[in-house]
Each structure stands twice: as structure tokens, then as C-alpha cells.
Amino acid sequence: MRFSVASTLLALATVASAASSWTFSDGTVKVLSKAGNDAVEKFSGVDRVQNTLTLGHQDKLKVTLTTKDGSTAKRPHQAFLVVKEASGLEAPFPLTVKDSGKGTVEISQKDLPVQLLLSQEPLEASLVLASFGSSKGSVTPVFDFTVKLDAATSAPSYEKPLRYGKLAEIHHIFRADPKNPPKIVSITFALAVLATVPALFIGWFALGGNFTHVQKALGNAPISHVVFFGSIVAMEGVFFLYYTQWNLFQTLPAIGAVGVAAFLSGTKALGEVQRRRLAGER
Known part of the structure; x- marks a missing residue:
């Protein structure tokens, strides 16, 4: 059987590309509820969770996965689950990763900033993997979830920080010229x-x-x-x-x-x- 040179080079380039980037497998997200209504969803680098999860005031959101350098399970130097709202504000949560690449992270409402707790839109969770060397890092959106606050308590509040930006145009009004006395x-x-x-x-x-x-x-x-x-x-x-x-x-x-x-x-x-x-x- 004969193979063309172009096909061989394309195959080698594909293998080299796959081996030079950080990925993950066996991705699972669980919502652990004290009420017993646990929710479990699986995700990968290609398929994200389609359903929007709900994080209650007594729930915990647990993410487990296996990080890989190409096709080899390995621990990266940086592994974060980044939670971001629609305005772009985000909060990173580091994963605990073993040498075997097994990583996990747990999030509850008390871990989220007040701005994210008060978000009216679903929050997006992305997995960030990177390390030293020639392997490329990756940023992969994996699932969305909403925050359900405790209805029996008042919603958290915060003082809006000062934002530097463009202000409204200032129109100067000069005083009239002084007039002569009577x-x-x-x-x-x-x-x-x-x-x-x-x-x-x-x-x-x-x-x-x-x-x-x-x-x-x-x-x-x-x-x-x-x-x-x-x-x-x-x-x-x-x-x-x-x-x-x-x-x-x-x-x-x-x-x-x-x-x-x-x-x-x-x-x-x-x-x-x-x-x-x-x-x-x-």
C-alpha cells in the first residue's frame, strides 16, 4: 500500500499538534445538595454541558477531570476553573491536581464574589490549563450555572467600586462682564x-x-x-x-x-x- 507524501505530512502534523497542547478527559460536574437532589453532568474538550445547572445556598459544585499533555495524563503548572459573568467579571478557582493528572475543585456560594452572586444571567465556567514547555495552554468553556440565593435571608450588597472612564462633556459657563456702577x-x-x-x-x-x-x-x-x-x-x-x-x-x-x-x-x-x-x- 502506498501513501502520498502530503497525507503522511498531514498525519504527522496532526499528531504533533495533538501532542503539543493541554487537554483533559473524564470531565464531570456534580451539584451536591443537602436535600438529596444531586445533579451529575459530563463534559469534554469538545462537548460542553448543555443544561444550565443551579447552585443553591446549601449546595456544592464539584468538578473532577483528568488533565493531559497531549495524550499523556500529567499535572500542569496552572489549572483553574474560571467563573465569569456576562459583563466580563470573573473569579478563578484553582484545581487540586495529582501527578496522575486527576484534578478536582469544589465551589459553594460563599466562595463566589458578591458581584457574581447577584448576577441575573447564568455564570459561565471555563477550564484553564497551561504549563511550562512547548505545549500550548487551553481555555475551554465547560458548563453554565445559575445561583439561587436563600429566599429567607436578605440578598448580599456591596459598594460599587469607582470606575475610571469617559465622563459627560463639561460645558463652561463664564460669568458676564462686570458692569459699570450707577x-x-x-x-x-x-x-x-x-x-x-x-x-x-x-x-x-x-x-x-x-x-x-x-x-x-x-x-x-x-x-x-x-x-x-x-x-x-x-x-x-x-x-x-x-x-x-x-x-x-x-x-x-x-x-x-x-x-x-x-x-x-x-x-x-x-x-x-x-x-x-x-x-x-x-
Whole structure:
């Protein structure tokens, strides 16, 4: 009898593939009930349990099987029965496995997290096998079961944990621009400021202010005195514009420019006044 090369290679590849993955056999799940209503179902890596089992508050769910590396019964490094709910939350339960590959695990309601106990959908149980070496691990869904809580006791509760994720869009509402005070208030304070001007001149005359030196001061340093006096008037104008229509970003550059002009011109203007004072001119 002659075999084709392709058929031989395919057969060898199939054997190698089967020998390089973790599997199990003799899978059995039992629901041990104190009421005597035990349920027994068998499963394998190909056929899962078709019926949905029920785990009561006094029941125990026992899973037994034999783990295999390919076709050889062997103990894997990792063997878990993972119970998962519809949202994706899961809880692992390690199997106790002997060197012969015989493994078992028991689950009761007290072993399940509160979130799984309160699940409205059936829980899915999957078998996870893996180990060191070249053999591939496996994740095999084997059966589903529901949790039947004790009707005589209150359902367990828990505080929902904080979940980080996308939040609702935040719409910023900025405050309206500040409004000017009533006109009567502005007029009152304007008159109060203007009333200080006559008081200023009266104080100058009372203290012996000499206006006859104006012509001499302008003759010695005309540009400095004019620019210095003009910068003082300009600064008041900047404040007036800020009060009436400018914002802070428009006002600050203007204050900086006027301030520099006042500093440079004031240095020379006041220096000229000091020289006349030192000369005995009052």
C-alpha cells in the first residue's frame, strides 16, 4: 500500500499538534445538595454541558477531570476553573491536581464574589490549563450555572467600586462682564476727585509755591519737563480708558510705556529742580 507524501505530512502534523497542547478527559460536574437532589453532568474538550445547572445556598459544585499533555495524563503548572459573568467579571478557582493528572475543585456560594452572586444571567465556567514547555495552554468553556440565593435571608450588597472612564462633556459657563456702577455713584466720586484740585492749588500757595520758575525750568530742560508733565496726564488718561472701555490686557502695555517715559523724563526734570534748589533759588 502506498501513501502520498502530503497525507503522511498531514498525519504527522496532526499528531504533533495533538501532542503539543493541554487537554483533559473524564470531565464531570456534580451539584451536591443537602436535600438529596444531586445533579451529575459530563463534559469534554469538545462537548460542553448543555443544561444550565443551579447552585443553591446549601449546595456544592464539584468538578473532577483528568488533565493531559497531549495524550499523556500529567499535572500542569496552572489549572483553574474560571467563573465569569456576562459583563466580563470573573473569579478563578484553582484545581487540586495529582501527578496522575486527576484534578478536582469544589465551589459553594460563599466562595463566589458578591458581584457574581447577584448576577441575573447564568455564570459561565471555563477550564484553564497551561504549563511550562512547548505545549500550548487551553481555555475551554465547560458548563453554565445559575445561583439561587436563600429566599429567607436578605440578598448580599456591596459598594460599587469607582470606575475610571469617559465622563459627560463639561460645558463652561463664564460669568458676564462686570458692569459699570450707577451713574450717580460715578458722578459723586468724580466730583470728589475734582474738588481736590482747588485744594491742591490752595496748598501750593499756602506752602509758598513759586510759579515764576516755570519759565526758567522750561528754559533749562524744556523736553524733560514737558514729557514728565505729559506722562502724568497720560497716566491719568490710561486709567480713565481702563475705567470706561479698556480691559487689563490693553491697559498694562500702555502703563508700561507711559511709566518708562515718566521715569526717564522725570529723572532729568527733577535733577534740574534740584540744581536750582542747591543754587538757593526757591
